Amino acid sequence: MTNAVSFKQVSRHFGSVRAVDAVDLDIGEGEFFAMLGPSGSGKTTCLRLIAGFEQPTSGHIEIFGQQAEGVPPYRRNVNTVFQDYALFPHLNVLDNVSYGLMVKGVGKAERHRDAEAALELVKLPGYGSRRPSQLSGGQRQRVALARALVNKPKVLLLDEPLGALDLKLRENMQEELKSLQKSLGITFVFVTHDQGEALSMANRVAVFDQGKIMQIGSPEDIYQRPNSRFVADFVGSSNVLPPDFVAKHGGERRWASLRPEAVRIVDGEAGALDAIVVSRSYLGGTTRLSLDVDGQRINALVPAGHPLPEEGALIRIGFTPRDLHLMDGAQ
Amino acid sequence: MRSDLARASLSLKVAAAAGLLFLHVPILLIFVYAFTTEEKSYQWPPPGFTTQWLAVTWNRPDVWQALGLSVQVAAISTAIALVLGTLCAAAISGSRFFGREAISLLVILPIALPGIITGISLRSAFSLMEIPFSMWTIILGHATFCVVVVYNNAVARFRRVSGSLVEASMDLGANSFQTFRYCILPNIGTALVAGGMLAFALSFDEVIVTTFTAGQQQTLPIWMLEELVRPRQRPVTNVVAMVVVLVTLLPILAAYYLTRDGDQVAGSGK
Numbered sequence: 044m045t046n047a048v049s050f051k052q053v054s055r056h057f058g059s060v061r062a063v064d065a066v067d068l069d070i071g072e073g074e075f076f077a078m079l080g081p082s083g084s085g086k087t088t089c090l091r092l093i094a095g096f097e098q099p100t101s102g103h104i105e106i107f108g109q110q111a112e113g114v115p116p117y118r119r120n121v122n123t124v125f126q127d128y129a130l131f132p133h134l135n136v137l138d139n140v141s142y143g144l145m146v147k148g149v150g151k152a153e154r155h156r157d158a159e160a161a162l163e164l165v166k167l168p169g170y171g172s173r174r175p176s177q178l179s180g181g182q183r184q185r186v187a188l189a190r191a192l193v194n195k196p197k198v199l200l201l202d203e204p205l206g207a208l209d210l211k212l213r214e215n216m217q218e219e220l221k222s223l224q225k226s227l228g229i230t231f232v233f234v235t236h237d238q239g240e241a242l243s244m245a246n247r248v249a250v251f252d253q254g255k256i257m258q259i260g261s262p263e264d265i266y267q268r269p270n271s272r273f274v275a276d277f278v279g280s281s282n283v284l285p286p287d288f289v290a291k292h293g294g295e296r297r298w299a300s301l302r303p304e305a306v307r308i309v310d311g312e313a314g315a316l317d318a319i320v321v322s323r324s325y326l327g328g329t330t331r332l333s334l335d336v337d338g339q340r341i342n343a344l345v346p347a348g349h350p351l352p353e354e355g356a357l358i359r360i361g362f363t364p365r366d367l368h369l370m371d372g373a374q
Numbered sequence: 375m376r377s378d379l380a381r382a383s384l385s386l387k388v389a390a391a392a393g394l395l396f397l398h399v400p401i402l403l404i405f406v407y408a409f410t411t412e413e414k415s416y417q418w419p420p421p422g423f424t425t426q427w428l429a430v431t432w433n434r435p436d437v438w439q440a441l442g443l444s445v446q447v448a449a450i451s452t453a454i455a456l457v458l459g460t461l462c463a464a465a466i467s468g469s470r471f472f473g474r475e476a477i478s479l480l481v482i483l484p485i486a487l488p489g490i491i492t493g494i495s496l497r498s499a500f501s502l503m504e505i506p507f508s509m510w511t512i513i514l515g516h517a518t519f520c521v522v523v524v525y526n527n528a529v530a531r532f533r534r535v536s537g538s539l540v541e542a543s544m545d546l547g548a549n550s551f552q553t554f555r556y557c558i559l560p561n562i563g564t565a566l567v568a569g570g571m572l573a574f575a576l577s578f579d580e581v582i583v584t585t586f587t588a589g590q591q592q593t594l595p596i597w598m599l600e601e602l603v604r605p606r607q608r609p610v611t612n613v614v615a616m617v618v619v620l621v622t623l624l625p626i627l628a629a630y631y632l633t634r635d636g637d638q639v640a641g642s643g644k
Contacts, residue, residue: 094541094545095544096541096544096545115544115549116541116544116545117544117545117546117547117548117549118547121545122545122546123541123542123545125538125541125542126538127538129538129539129541129542130542131539131542131543131557132561133560133561134560142543142546142548142556143546143547145556146543146546146547146548146549146552146556147547190546191545191546194546194547
């Protein structure tokens with residue numbers, strides 16, 4: 044089967060800056076794919092390479108099996124939801140949504156009907172006559188979504204789609220985007236720096252750092268089996284343990300990650316470690332303890348309802364060896 | 375304390391009134407002398423009033439010739455300025471490149487330079503290149519500062535048409551021409567109209583650059599200068615002056631109102 048998007052050794056350099064550096068990437072048809080990474084990691088440039096706003100310095104890009112280099116954005120069957128929505132201020136909502144159909148020469152009656160249907164899809168029926176300036180941030184985002192979807196793209200690109208929304212709205216939109224993607228069956232590629240968002244929405248996640256993909260996998264893979272200190276630290280806020288510490292506590296002499304929820308408070312069990320509680324942070328459903336174990340800082344999550352040790356208290360902690368995830372080739 | 379500051383003293387009011395009168399009474403005098411019965415010198419008070427000079431002006435072919443040339447020059451240099459000024463503004467605001475600030479400065483320079491410098495340099499350049507003086511050399515001279523006016527208006531508006539709007543348009547399938555037609559032009563249109571009107575008005579009453587770049591042709595302001603030294607039918611000049619005031623004032627007022635409304639339209643989107 045053909046991939047929706049395929050990168051082969053794609054690089055995009057800006058002068059001496061390697062924004063994207065020899066990236067190999069396959070995104071399958073119908074996937075909900077997340078590009079996750081800190082700002083400046085190259086994820087947005089990758090998105091712009093797919094959209095056609097950037098051309099690769101070297102390498103090869105295919106969209107549904109067709110070569111994409113040199114093809115301008117307006118001849119790609121790909122649409123983008125921009126971070127700042129980029130709604131046309133001089134057009135009302137209906138004309139914004141039907142813009143793509145208008146430039147393709149679709150008649151007025153037909154394109155307005157399609158635009159109405161798209162507005163219905165994003166739960167904004169009857170908003171057609173308003174100006175973008177009269178809408179709230181969440182509504183503008185929905186209009187931007189409708190404006191892209193009305194063109195029936197094969198790939199929908201979303202650049203930090205939820206970044207400008209408040210928490211409640213963001214959670215709603217996450218659910219809506221997921222069900223929308225499922226019902227339409229369109230390949231969604233979205234860029235985010237929010238690991239929670241990437242893990243909860245995507246089928247597959249690529250973690251970017253310094254222009255390279257550090258790891259690609261399902262959210263479970265990325266979260267539970269990070270392959271590097273960077274991924275462990277960025278995605279899971281996992282405890283990253285140095286080789287010496289791991290060797291001392293029953294592992295190989297390698298870097299390892301340990302998820303904070305795998306750390307348990309125990310009473311005199313074998314294999315338990317002495318730890319001093321440095322600080323406590325109440326997170327609602329859980330409380331995070333910051334512990335000092337032999338000079339190594341380890342975070343532990345204690346579910347609500349369990350007894351909490353005081354700050355400065357000496358406690359004993361344990362974890363099962365299989366929770367200790369050894370990382371391959373960790374630098 | 376506050377009311378002291380807010381309320382101007384009597385002397386300040388008188389001074390302000392005097393300043394305004396000083397600026398505007400001479401213009402009124404021009405209007406008054408357009409209707410005087412005395413044709414050889416500007417005598418005050420006018421011995422009598424007549425409207426005969428309107429008819430005399432109407433029947434003078436040299437007035438029509440000068441007016442026609444001025445309108446042509448202003449229209450063509452404004453058209454040139456609209457195209458070049460818009461393109462230049464798009465380039466300066468749309469991309470970053472080496473020497474961008476320098477080019478921006480060089481574009482604005484002609485309006486900062488004294489007209490006499492522009493005039494002399496153009497004149498020597500024209501004769502160096504052996505270009506005969508004609509209407510087209512006048513147009514070239516005027517276009518140098520008309521471009522700046524259009525550029526200045528357009529560049530301010532281009533800054534507000536964010537780059538992602540152009541990308542959004544292309545993303546939705548519009549090619550470069552369609553993007554300009556449906557996305558950029560509606561957002562910068564009023565700025566272009568305003569810039570064009572200002573350019574037209576500037577060109578219409580320009581004297582200095584015209585003096586240096588014209589051959590035998592007389593634009594309206596040049597014709598007026600020449601007319602002042604003649605002893606007969608002086609009020610004809612005043613009638614023409616009155617027309618010039620109206621012709622240049624109206625576009626400037628219109629440009630002012632257009633950009634004011636345009637600000638509200640363009641600003642409301644963000």
